[in-house]
Amino acid sequence: MKLLVLGSAAGGGSPQWNCNSEVSKAVRRQDEGTSIRTQSSIAVTSDGESWFLFNASPDLGSQIFKNHQMHPKKDLRHSPIKGVVLTNGDVDHVAGLLSLRERQDLSIYAHPRVHSVLKQNSIFNVLNPDYVDRRDMEMNKEFQLKDKDGKFTGLSIEAFEVSGKIALWLEDESKGKNFGTEEGDTIGLKISSVEDKKSFFYIPACAKMTDDLRARLYGSKLVLFDGTLWVNDEMENSKVGQKTGQRMGHMNNSGPDGSMAAFEDIEVERKIFIHINTTNPILLPNSSERREVENNGWEVSFDGMEIEI
Numbered sequence: 291m292k293l294l295v296l297g298s299a300a301g302g303g304s305p306q307w308n309c310n311s312e313v314s315k316a317v318r319r320q321d322e323g324t325s326i327r328t329q330s331s332i333a334v335t336s337d338g339e340s341w342f343l344f345n346a347s348p349d350l351g352s353q354i355f356k357n358h359q360m361h362p363k364k365d366l367r368h369s370p371i372k373g374v375v376l377t378n379g380d381v382d383h384v385a386g387l388l389s390l391r392e393r394q395d396l397s398i399y400a401h402p403r404v405h406s407v408l409k410q411n412s413i414f415n416v417l418n419p420d421y422v423d424r425r426d427m428e429m430n431k432e433f434q435l436k437d438k439d440g441k442f443t444g445l446s447i448e449a450f451e452v453s454g455k456i457a458l459w460l461e462d463e464s465k466g467k468n469f470g471t472e473e474g475d476t477i478g479l480k481i482s483s484v485e486d487k488k489s490f491f492y493i494p495a496c497a498k499m500t501d502d503l504r505a506r507l508y509g510s511k512l513v514l515f516d517g518t519l520w521v522n523d524e525m526e527n528s529k530v531g532q533k534t535g536q537r538m539g540h541m542n543n544s545g546p547d548g549s550m551a552a553f554e555d556i557e558v559e560r561k562i563f564i565h566i567n568t569t570n571p572i573l574l575p576n577s578s579e580r581r582e583v584e585n586n587g588w589e590v591s592f593d594g595m596e597i598e599i
């Protein structure tokens with residue numbers, strides 16, 4: 291099984307179009323060791339031919355262009371991309387669906403909650419149902435991903451609910467302090483190759499480590515985990531916003547309540563931060579925060595990162 295990081299940044303990317311904070315500026319200056327990171331998505335294949343996207347970012351067009359694995363290979367109309375699996379309804383994870391029109395066979399898997407909000411938004415009807423099959427995912431049950439024609443692709447997934455938040459554009463203040471969040475608004479995925487049973491976890495958003503999640507992850511070979519912020523009040527510290535990580539549904543990387551501490555007693559071979567916000571100092575190659583992350587056995591993902599599992 292191969293995994294390709296199409297976009298390693300959180301919503302907005304890095305640099306973010308309207309951001310002048312340290313990381314965005316360093317990336318624009320092309321400081322050594324920095325790189326442009328597009329918005330959150332990975333692609334996975336088990337046979338090297340058929341790929342599934344996990345989330346579809348607003349940058350999908352350029353991500354496909356930059357990665358030859360995603361290019362059409364045969365016939366006048368072709369794509370190695372057979373479908374998309376969504377982990378939530380965030381703009382950075384669904385807006386790329388709009389770039390996947392043009393009468394191409396696809397199957398889109400999501401939690402029924404996410405499918406229902408996409409259905410309410412008629413702009414997503416550009417995904418013509420004659421070509422694009424929208425399939426509900428059952429939670430906590432492994433199943434094989436199939437292409438539009440029902441052919442197995444060699445990949446299987448198990449989706450599970452994690453602590454998180456309803457998509458920003460669906461927040462409803464009248465519904466109290468969780469803004470109308472329901473189970474299933476944020477999910478994590480175990481992605482496996484059917485043939486050799488190898489697997490990894492992809493969890494680009496997670497607000498809290500729970501006993502259930504800890505037990506799932508224990509003993510795994512690879513986890514790609516929510517790396518959005520270094521500290522909970524980073525947006526305020528960087529003077530670019532007021533929202534905390536918790537308010538946005540993300541655990542911070544550092545500190546006693548952070549993800550690095552939470553993973554300390556979970557045996558995982560390889561741990562990689564993904565969905566990293568442009569305010570996060572781990573994106574700067576010489577920062578003390580980057581050193582701390584690496585000293586703790588974590589890696590920082592980058593666009594184009596390839597992993598053979």
Ligand code: MLT
Pocket residue numbers: 300301302380381382457458459495538539
């Ligand atoms: C998030 O991950 O918190 C969201 O993508 C925020 C957003 O929609 O900008």
Ligand code: MN
Pocket residue numbers: 300301330380382383565
């Ligand atoms: Mn996001």
